[in-house]
Amino acid sequence: MPTVTAPASPHILAPAEISAIRADFPLLDREVNGRRLVYLDSGATSQNPRAVIAAEREYYENENSAVHRGAHTLAALATERFEDARATVARFVGAAEDEIVWTSNATEALNLVAYAIGNATAGRGGVDAERFRLTPGDEILVTEMEHHANLIPWQELAARTGAVLRFIPVADDGTLRMDEAARLVNSRTRVLAFTHVSNVLGVINPVAELVALARSVGALTVLDACQSAPHLPLDLSALGVDFAAFSGHKMLGPTGIGVLFGRSELLNALPPFLTGGSMITTVTMESAEYLPSPHRFEAGTQRVSQAIALASAVDYLERVGIDRIAAHETALGQRLVTGLAAIPGVTVLGPGVGRERVGLASFDVTGVHSHDIGQFLDDRGIAVRVGHHCAQPLHRRLGMTSSTRASAYLYTTEDEVDEFLDALSAAITFFGVSA
Numbered sequence: 001m002p003t004v005t006a007p008a009s010p011h012i013l014a015p016a017e018i019s020a021i022r023a024d025f026p027l028l029d030r031e032v033n034g035r036r037l038v039y040l041d042s043g044a045t046s047q048n049p050r051a052v053i054a055a056e057r058e059y060y061e062n063e064n065s066a067v068h069r070g071a072h073t074l075a076a077l078a079t080e081r082f083e084d085a086r087a088t089v090a091r092f093v094g095a096a097e098d099e100i101v102w103t104s105n106a107t108e109a110l111n112l113v114a115y116a117i118g119n120a121t122a123g124r125g126g127v128d129a130e131r132f133r134l135t136p137g138d139e140i141l142v143t144e145m146e147h148h149a150n151l152i153p154w155q156e157l158a159a160r161t162g163a164v165l166r167f168i169p170v171a172d173d174g175t176l177r178m179d180e181a182a183r184l185v186n187s188r189t190r191v192l193a194f195t196h197v198s199n200v201l202g203v204i205n206p207v208a209e210l211v212a213l214a215r216s217v218g219a220l221t222v223l224d225a226c227q228s229a230p231h232l233p234l235d236l237s238a239l240g241v242d243f244a245a246f247s248g249h250k251m252l253g254p255t256g257i258g259v260l261f262g263r264s265e266l267l268n269a270l271p272p273f274l275t276g277g278s279m280i281t282t283v284t285m286e287s288a289e290y291l292p293s294p295h296r297f298e299a300g301t302q303r304v305s306q307a308i309a310l311a312s313a314v315d316y317l318e319r320v321g322i323d324r325i326a327a328h329e330t331a332l333g334q335r336l337v338t339g340l341a342a343i344p345g346v347t348v349l350g351p352g353v354g355r356e357r358v359g360l361a362s363f364d365v366t367g368v369h370s371h372d373i374g375q376f377l378d379d380r381g382i383a384v385r386v387g388h389h390c391a392q393p394l395h396r397r398l399g400m401t402s403s404t405r406a407s408a409y410l411y412t413t414e415d416e417v418d419e420f421l422d423a424l425s426a427a428i429t430f431f432g433v434s435a
């Protein structure tokens with residue numbers, strides 16, 4: 001069991017508490033290139049506490065069995081654990097259990113929605129699915145700051161259906177052009193897909209306003225919650241989104257598990273994406289009838305150990321307190337941008353010092369490729385993300401092909417941020433480009 005117990009009142013994680021948290025993460029103890037690891041790449045993948053690693057191992061040692069299939073004791077036990085995990089994740093994001101569909105990752109969850117809408121458009125799903133059918137000239141609206149996972153599935157859906165893909169542009173300060181959003185949403189808009197938090201800019205988009213715009217024309221909303229579910233209190237029902245997606249590996253969970261949230265009324269009207277075992281009621285040689293949500297979207301043998309381990313990750317986040325984690329990361333995010341802005345030659349992408357942003361910061365160093373920065377930092381044991389962060393159109397909009405990103409989580413310390421900032425200054429001196 002993790003050693004962390006949240007103190008009664010403080011809003012921010014105290015150094016002693018962070019030390020206790022860090023002691024739960026075995027990987028944070030390791031060295032890289034002869035230096036103590038400074039892990040600033042949690043935006044890509046977070047590290048796992050012992051409890052999560054143990055949950056997966058214990059499942060294989062004691063309960064491993066096929067869920068929703070067997071009549072034996074182990075099968076019943078595994079099914080119960082699997083469904084309990086769903087209930088835990090549902091509660092964490094303000095959803096009902098039948099609104100949570102397991103997928104392999106957020107990418108699969110977003111593809112599931114796009115493909116299911118495509119299936120409805122192809123005539124599948126009967127009268128229930130009519131509401132999802134697209135006709136040529138209908139519009140799918142995304143934003144210019146989307147991760148490729150919430151862009152390419154919509155490009156493909158548009159190509160298959162004759163719908164038109166449009167995008168809400170990003171302002172120079174990295175915020176979404178809400179004036180343009182209001183102009184672009186119209187009676188032909190059928191889907192509005194957008195990220196809650198940008199994985200590059202750190203900006204938090206105004207979900208309520210975007211949902212209100214979509215609702216005013218009867219469009220579906222699809223929220224990419226990959227960078228919010230792990231870091232911010234999230235109540236999907238209160239936000240009023242129709243669908244949302246996030247990944248376990250970014251929130252202390254294992255790889256191989258993701259979540260699709262959908263309002264139950266919609267999930268039960270949507271035709272399936274993958275078909276096969278475990279998602280049917282009756283099958284003849286000619287046709288099949290499908291179970292209600294969530295099982296109609298969970299064809300084949302499921303990711304049981306991963307779901308159980310993700311629930312353990314959620315337990316961990318809740319023990320520390322997601323609101324306190326958010327406050328800690330906001331403070332680290334401000335420390336990052338303040339420090340970066342003070343280094344000559346460094347341009348921070350997205351909102352500047354004092355503006356609302358999460359605990360990550362991407363930046364460009366004039367005259368130095370992000371891969372060189374990443375390599376220099378790695379030599380000092382500091383792990384950051386370099387490249388286009390799966391957001392090529394956004395980088396093109398910002399006039400660059402790549403950037404460097406430092407991202408924090410609940411186990412990140414102020415000292416680590418400072419060590420990173422010092423190393424970045426040293427890199428700029430090393431590459432001889434400081435102003």
Ligand SMILES: Cc1ncc(COP(=O)(O)O)c(C=O)c1O
Binds near residue numbers: 227
């Ligand atoms: C904003 C955002 N959306 C989607 C994804 C895709 O997540 P996954 O690769 O786990 O499917 C990521 C991961 O980097 C992300 O940051």
